[in-house]
Amino acid sequence: MPKLGMEPVRRKALVDAALRTIGSQGSLDVTMSDIAREAGVSAALAHHYFGSKQQLLIATIRALLGQLRTDAVAALKAAATPRQRVSALIRVSFQADQFTPDVVAAWLAFYGQAQSADEVRHLLVIYARRLHSNLLSGLKPLSGPDDARRIADGAAAMIDGLYIRQSLKAAPLSIEASVTLVEDYVSGQLSGLNNTLPLTQSLSPLNGERD
Amino acid sequence: MPKLGMEPVRRKALVDAALRTIGSQGSLDVTMSDIAREAGVSAALAHHYFGSKQQLLIATIRALLGQLRTDAVAALKAAATPRQRVSALIRVSFQADQFTPDVVAAWLAFYGQAQSADEVRHLLVIYARRLHSNLLSGLKPLSGPDDARRIADGAAAMIDGLYIRQSLKAAPLSIEASVTLVEDYVSGQLSGLNNTLPLTQSLSPLNGERD
């Protein structure tokens, strides 16, 4: 069987399998054997390519983060106004493929791991910073920098919190309801400012002005 | 050494030790020996009183939840108006002893555990429901029931999200900043309604009217 060039194929298969396994079990207490079996290879091969379980987990987080970035970049490209950029970021966070029980459970498991593993924490901090800074760049033109920072903090927190709620699977909010909640927060905060900036587009963020 | 009536003393010591150990390590991957050592007893004694590690963990969550309820009840008792009740609930969530890195890390670890342990999930669902329903009872007099539900969802999500952010320990928000964010959200949403109800007190929630 051994054909050449298997390494990238196996790496991807193992990372995908790790995500599925962690997600379905909802915990990082999955064995290398579990993951390898899911990927259709031996546990020894997983060690061969990743060196350690920890490294495989880190590669898995990176994959998750990379997907999120790709999605965010694509969504931002389609947004014309600052307000639309903010909406695009909110929507990406709750995009169907990011908001599945498996993926949410995996994120949660990684957050737990962040407490004891600095490298994991670092990656999650990068995610948090990126979301915050992306939101900020959309919000700054719509308010003062201080308000923008504040609103970005609030929106980011609400997004993360909705993820947690989702993970409990008890009366979880739908994607649409989640998006609406965050949108309402942002709109409410922006319209509550001592309007020194035109806010005309802020009430229907997704219907951008024509031309 | 054996004096009578040690059981409640040991149980409490073990639960406290579990919280400290889990919090400081930031993970449920602590051994019974770790916890027992922290409590100053043997691992065998921990098993003697709790039967299993899982049961000790569940007792620990219950303790956390119980403390939260006690604090909430006390805070609600001091609140005169519905709006003040909402503020009291927000403040309790970020109360100093609930918002320490240890406690936050422990909560996070328990959320992870909720994925695979139904009893743990059930307890966390209880917490989520209690917060939501408490918020609701304060919000309903200030808005319609539908808006109240929506705002309660948003506020609860934001609170949980701020906890997560805290756990990352990267530029975490202060207690005051956290409280302010949630307060601003609630105030912003309430003032954005088609005001069919008097909202005069909603802008300075903590300065209740006299008499």
Add this chain to the structure above:
DNA sequence: TTTTATTGATTGATCAGTCAATCAAAAATA
């Protein structure tokens, strides 16, 4: 033949949970 892919078998460590034994206070008895 050299290199790459792959695995079964093994190792060493870790841990939850069990158990039999010990110790000392309390209760019963003399």
Add this chain to the structure above:
DNA sequence: TATTTTTGATTGACTGATCAATCAATAAAA
């Protein structure tokens, strides 16, 4: 009161299972 019995508290040592990591061996390209 003095002595014996009972009982709760406590632990060290052990077991069985699990798992990450290693390694030597095999198979198939190149």
